[in-house]
Amino acid sequence: MKTSLAAICALTMLATTAQAETFSADVWVDNWFALNVNGEQVMEDSVPITTERSFNAESFSFEAERPFVLALTMKDFKENDTGLEYIGTRRQQMGDGGAIMQLHDAAGDLVTVSDSDWQCLVVHKAPLDTACADETNPVAGEGTCGFETTEIPEGWDTVDFDASEWPDATIHDAKDVSPKEGYDDVEWDEAAQFMWGPDLKTDNTILCRTVVE
Numbered sequence: 001m002k003t004s005l006a007a008i009c010a011l012t013m014l015a016t017t018a019q020a021e022t023f024s025a026d027v028w029v030d031n032w033f034a035l036n037v038n039g040e041q042v043m044e045d046s047v048p049i050t051t052e053r054s055f056n057a058e059s060f061s062f063e064a065e066r067p068f069v070l071a072l073t074m075k076d077f078k079e080n081d082t083g084l085e086y087i088g089t090r091r092q093q094m095g096d097g098g099a100i101m102q103l104h105d106a107a108g109d110l111v112t113v114s115d116s117d118w119q120c121l122v123v124h125k126a127p128l129d130t131a132c133a134d135e136t137n138p139v140a141g142e143g144t145c146g147f148e149t150t151e152i153p154e155g156w157d158t159v160d161f162d163a164s165e166w167p168d169a170t171i172h173d174a175k176d177v178s179p180k181e182g183y184d185d186v187e188w189d190e191a192a193q194f195m196w197g198p199d200l201k202t203d204n205t206i207l208c209r210t211v212v213e
């Protein structure tokens, strides 16, 4: 009896562990990202969002069991809730975002890429009037410098979450994103596209998710 129970336990463990696969990811985001898989963070951009001109790609691997959700939190740099950067200098501007990613399995086969199959929710949008970028003293929440924040939905990074109400990711041209440092270090599959919210400039913080079956 003891033996058979132990054998069953061993078989169960084997079956459980056998389902976990190793995946390798390449992610490039202007400017910062964190990647959660089924509610657990597996990667955070190694360059803090507070770093000026933080352009870099991250290549890393993680283990997961299908189905799993890839949940990217992404931020375009902003100095404050005006959404602007270089405030008070001649370079004062809205700044822009953009992201590209690809995922391969252990055999090197492509599993998924950034494309319009992802759902994205903009959770920080500013400025609400682009004339804010030309204000001599832009103040968040005043005049043209309004901003909009959305609460991050509970459990959005888990498979059970219903994102059917979320808009599809917006695909942007490479020339509009103009990817910088780090982007060229990765050999991108031609299927990988630049995704973001509808507006590269005023969509500052965005949640994007997709389920890998």
Ligand SMILES: [Ca+2]
Residues within 6 Å of the ligand: 030, 031, 076, 077, 095, 096, 097
């Ligand atoms: Ca940026």
Ligand SMILES: [Ca+2]
Residues within 6 Å of the ligand: 076, 077, 078, 083, 094, 095, 096, 097, 126, 200, 201, 202, 203, 204
């Ligand atoms: Ca921006």
